[in-house]
Amino acid sequence: MEAVAAFSGSIPGQVLLALGQTIVVVCVCFDMVRALSVPRSHRRYVASTVFRTLAIPSVVANGLTVLVALVLASWIDVVMGMFVLMAIIFRLHNDKDEDNWWKGKGRKLARWAGRQFGGRTAAPATG
Numbered sequence: 001m002e003a004v005a006a007f008s009g010s011i012p013g014q015v016l017l018a019l020g021q022t023i024v025v026v027c028v029c030f031d032m033v034r035a036l037s038v039p040r041s042h043r044r045y046v047a048s049t050v051f052r053t054l055a056i057p058s059v060v061a062n063g064l065t066v067l068v069a070l071v072l073a074s075w076i077d078v079v080m081g082m083f084v085l086m087a088i089i090f091r092l093h094n095d096k097d098e099d100n101w102w103k104g105k106g107r108k109l110a111r112w113a114g115r116q117f118g119g120r121t122a123a124p125a126t127g
Contacts, residue, residue: 001071008068017068020061024084027054031091040099048100055092059085 007013030050037044062085069077 004068004071008072017065020057020065023054024058024062024088027051027058027088028084030054031088034095034098045099045101048095048098049102052092052098052100052102055088058088059092062088 008017027050030047034044034047034051037047062081066078066081066085069075069081
């Protein structure tokens with residue numbers, strides 16, 4: 001735990017934490033744009049795509065920030081960080097009907113991966 005506290009106080013640690021918090025802020029801002037945009041509009045489609053793309057990195061970055069705050073015993077930062085963490089997770093799981101670039105990509109990526117990495121069998125040699 002002392003290593004976490006020492007790294008978070010160093011310049012590289014501060015830069016990484018600042019980049020992580022920047023990702024969190026951008027994610028939350030695009031979620032707000034998504035919430036205030038007209039349904040089925042291009043603006044909402046873009047905002048939903050950016051939010052879905054940044055949600056998981058935001059959860060990881062904010063989780064690390066909460067861990068650092070926990071190690072440093074900064075309880076108000078732990079509480080605020082957990083609030084933001086739960087809000088992002090709730091918003092990610094709550095709005096499943098949004099149209100975004102990622103919708104349907106799971107099956108397409110799985111088919112592509114199956115074609116690329118699937119067991120290709122060679123034709124048996126004849127004769």
